[in-house]
Amino acid sequence: MKSQISLAFQKCKKENRPALLTYTVAGDNSKKKSLEILKSISNHADILEIGFPHNAPTADGAQIQNSSYRALKNGFKLKDVFQIVKNYKKSKNAKPCILMGYYQMVYRYGERKFVKECRKVGVNGLIVVDLPWPDNKKFSKLCKKNSITFVQLLSPTTSKERMKKIIKDSHDLNYFISMLSTTGGKLKVSPKKILENYNKIKKINKSKNMVIGFGITNKTIGSFKKADGLVVGSALCKGISDSIKNRQNPVIKLNKMVKALRRKIV
Amino acid sequence: MKIKKGIPLIDQHDKNGFYGGKFGGNYVAETLKKPIDDLTKLFEKYRKDKNFIKERDDLYENYIGTPTRFIKLQNLTDHLGGAQIYAKMVSDCRGGAHKCYNAITHAMLCKRAKKKYICTDTGAGYNGKMFSMVAKKFGLGCKVFMGTRDIERQKPNCDAMKKNGAEIVPVNSGSKTLVDAVSECIRYWVSNCDKVHMGIGSLVGPNIFVKICGFSTAQISRELVVQLEEEFGEIPNKLKLINCVGGGSSAYGFWSEFIDHNKNQVELIGVEAGGPKNSKLHAAPLSKNSKIGILHGAAAYCVQNSDGQINETESISSGLDYPSVSPIHCFLKDSGRAKYVSATDEAALDAFKLVTELEEISPSLEPAHAFAEAIKIAPKLDDSNIIVVDSCGDSLKDKDIIKKHLGSYPR
Structure with missing residues (x-):
C-alpha cells in the first residue's frame, strides 16, 4: 500500500507541479496558534513538516532558532507535538505530516516510545537532522516497521558512492539540501546548478521522491518547478516573527504566504 | 565497561566512534x-x-615552551600538613594555558x-x-x-x-x-x-x-612521567593526579600516560564546577549524575531536563561552564578508572586565595577547582602520598572576577 506521503506526490505529479512542503515549529508562537497555522495552511500546502524544538540546534539558522526559542519559552514539551498532530489530523483537510528535529529529543524520549507515539497520532514521516546514514539504519527500520517514512538527507558534500548507499536504504522520500548552509541561508548557488545536482541524484533511483530544501523562498521557489517537491521553512518562521513584531495575526499572515508560494509553482 | 591496556584511550572507540559502546559517536x-x-x-x-x-x-618546544615546570608547593604542603603537593605548571605555556x-x-x-x-x-x-x-x-x-x-x-x-x-x-x-x-x-x-x-x-x-x-594535550603527561621519574626515581606508589574538568581536555592530557597504571597506585581525580554554593545550577554532569544526552555531535553525560532540553549551567569559571563533558571522561567514569567530584565557586575562590598567599603561582579559576579538592584531601593523607595538581591556566584573565569577590587581585 502506498504511503500518504507517496500519494500526495502522486497527486501533485498529476497536476504537473511540485509538491509544496511547509515547515513550522510546533508551539510557535503558542500551542494553540501553531495548530491553527497548520490547519490554515493545509489549504495550500501538500505536506506539512512540523519541527519539535530543541535548545541546542546545530544546523538551524536564526529564523528557525527564533521559532524554537519562542516555543520553548512558552513552555513547549515534547508531548505537545503529539497532541498538536493528533488534533490537526482531526481537521477535515488534513495533509501528511513529517516531524523534524534533533536526535537528542528522540533519544531522551526513547526511540521506540517516540516512534510508537508518532504512529498513534498519525505522523507520516520523520526527519532527524543529526542522525545521518549509516548511524540511522536501525532507527530507520524501526520507522518502517511502524509505517513511518524515515526521510534521508542528502547534501552537496555527499559523495556519489555514499548517495547510492543512502538511497538504497531510503524509504519513499529523500531530502536534498540545496547548498552548504544552515536552514534559512541566502541562496548562494544558482537554481540551475542546484537542479543539475538534483537531477544527478534523481537518476540514481527515479522512483524515490526527492524534495529540495534550504534557501527556498517566495522569490526563489519559481525556479525549482521541476523538482518533486519544495520545502519552505525559515521564510515561514520569519513570517511568524514579523507578524508578532507588527502585532498581526500569524495565522492570517502564514495563510497568505503559503497561498502565494503555491501560486508560484502551479 | 573495560579499558584496554597499551592503546591510547582516544583510540579505544568502535567503528562508529563510540567509547564503551555508548559514549561519543558522530551525531552531525x-x-x-x-x-x-x-x-x-x-x-x-x-x-x-x-x-x-x-x-x-x-x-x-620552541614556540609553546615545553616542558612546563613541575614544582613542589612546599608552603602549601607544610600549611596543610599531610600529603606532599606538587603542581604541573601548564600555565607556563605561551598564552597561559x-x-x-x-x-x-x-x-x-x-x-x-x-x-x-x-x-x-x-x-x-x-x-x-x-x-x-x-x-x-x-x-x-x-x-x-x-x-x-x-x-x-x-x-x-x-x-x-x-x-x-x-x-x-x-x-x-x-x-x-x-x-x-x-x-x-x-x-x-x-x-x-x-x-x-x-x-x-x-x-x-x-x-x-x-x-x-x-592527541595534542597528551603532551602534558608525557612530560610529567619524565619529571616524576626525575624527582622520585620512579612513578610514586601513592600518586593522585587532580585536574579540573569542563570538557576535559587538560584532564585527559594530564592523565593519558597514567591510565594503564593500577588505580590504587595512580588515582585520577577530576573536579567539576559545582556552581555557587546556594544555587541548584552547576556544570557537573559526571559528579552530579546527569543522564546521557546528545550534544554537539556526541553522546555523553549532560545537564538536561526530563524533556531533553539542555539545562542552563552556572559556574564562576567560564572554562568549566559547559553542560556536557567529553565521552572519554564518561568512559573513564563508568569503567571506574577515574573519580569525579565537584567544587563550588566559593571553594575555588578560597583555594585561589590560599594558594596565591602561600605560593608564587597564580592559577586561574578553572584549576582553582582542582586545588580546592587537593586542599580538601591533603590533610587527611600522610606524606607518603603525592598529589599533583594540573595548574592548567593563568589567573590574569580572571582579574576582574577575583577583584569583585575577594576585594583585590593579588598580582
Whole structure:
C-alpha cells in the first residue's frame, strides 16, 4: 500500500507541479496558534513538516532558532507535538505530516516510545537532522516497521558512492539540501546548478521522491518547478516573527504566504 | 565497561566512534559527514608522519615552551600538613594555558588541508586566544565564537584575540556561554566547511575532534612521567593526579600516560564546577549524575531536563561552564578508572586565595577547582602520598572576577 506521503506526490505529479512542503515549529508562537497555522495552511500546502524544538540546534539558522526559542519559552514539551498532530489530523483537510528535529529529543524520549507515539497520532514521516546514514539504519527500520517514512538527507558534500548507499536504504522520500548552509541561508548557488545536482541524484533511483530544501523562498521557489517537491521553512518562521513584531495575526499572515508560494509553482 | 591496556584511550572507540559502546559517536548533519571524514583521513595520515610529529614537537618546544615546570608547593604542603603537593605548571605555556597544544595540531592540519581559514569556540577565552595566536603564526584567518556573557567576564583574553587579528563573533543565543558558542561555531562550519577548518576547543564534539584534542594535550603527561621519574626515581606508589574538568581536555592530557597504571597506585581525580554554593545550577554532569544526552555531535553525560532540553549551567569559571563533558571522561567514569567530584565557586575562590598567599603561582579559576579538592584531601593523607595538581591556566584573565569577590587581585 502506498504511503500518504507517496500519494500526495502522486497527486501533485498529476497536476504537473511540485509538491509544496511547509515547515513550522510546533508551539510557535503558542500551542494553540501553531495548530491553527497548520490547519490554515493545509489549504495550500501538500505536506506539512512540523519541527519539535530543541535548545541546542546545530544546523538551524536564526529564523528557525527564533521559532524554537519562542516555543520553548512558552513552555513547549515534547508531548505537545503529539497532541498538536493528533488534533490537526482531526481537521477535515488534513495533509501528511513529517516531524523534524534533533536526535537528542528522540533519544531522551526513547526511540521506540517516540516512534510508537508518532504512529498513534498519525505522523507520516520523520526527519532527524543529526542522525545521518549509516548511524540511522536501525532507527530507520524501526520507522518502517511502524509505517513511518524515515526521510534521508542528502547534501552537496555527499559523495556519489555514499548517495547510492543512502538511497538504497531510503524509504519513499529523500531530502536534498540545496547548498552548504544552515536552514534559512541566502541562496548562494544558482537554481540551475542546484537542479543539475538534483537531477544527478534523481537518476540514481527515479522512483524515490526527492524534495529540495534550504534557501527556498517566495522569490526563489519559481525556479525549482521541476523538482518533486519544495520545502519552505525559515521564510515561514520569519513570517511568524514579523507578524508578532507588527502585532498581526500569524495565522492570517502564514495563510497568505503559503497561498502565494503555491501560486508560484502551479 | 573495560579499558584496554597499551592503546591510547582516544583510540579505544568502535567503528562508529563510540567509547564503551555508548559514549561519543558522530551525531552531525549530513553536510558535515564528508568534511569530518576528510579530517579523519588527514589526521590518521599525519599522526603517523615523522615530519609532522617533528614539526609539532619543535613547535611545542620552541614556540609553546615545553616542558612546563613541575614544582613542589612546599608552603602549601607544610600549611596543610599531610600529603606532599606538587603542581604541573601548564600555565607556563605561551598564552597561559594548555589550549595551545590542540590549536597547533589544528593549525597544522588546516595548512595541510590547504584551507586558509580556521574557526573555533571559546568559553574562558583561552582557546580563542591560542587559536588566534597560532593562526597568526601560520598566516590563517581566524574566527572565534564566544558567548556574550563570556566576552564580558573574560576581557583580557578577548583583547589578546583582537590583538592577534582574530575576529570574535559574539553569540547571543541561549545562555550566552560556551554551549552556545560551540553550537554557533558548528553552524558556521556547516555553511563554510568547504573553505574553513574547524577546531573544537576541548575534548568534545564528533569523534575526530575528541581524538585530535586528546592527541595534542597528551603532551602534558608525557612530560610529567619524565619529571616524576626525575624527582622520585620512579612513578610514586601513592600518586593522585587532580585536574579540573569542563570538557576535559587538560584532564585527559594530564592523565593519558597514567591510565594503564593500577588505580590504587595512580588515582585520577577530576573536579567539576559545582556552581555557587546556594544555587541548584552547576556544570557537573559526571559528579552530579546527569543522564546521557546528545550534544554537539556526541553522546555523553549532560545537564538536561526530563524533556531533553539542555539545562542552563552556572559556574564562576567560564572554562568549566559547559553542560556536557567529553565521552572519554564518561568512559573513564563508568569503567571506574577515574573519580569525579565537584567544587563550588566559593571553594575555588578560597583555594585561589590560599594558594596565591602561600605560593608564587597564580592559577586561574578553572584549576582553582582542582586545588580546592587537593586542599580538601591533603590533610587527611600522610606524606607518603603525592598529589599533583594540573595548574592548567593563568589567573590574569580572571582579574576582574577575583577583584569583585575577594576585594583585590593579588598580582
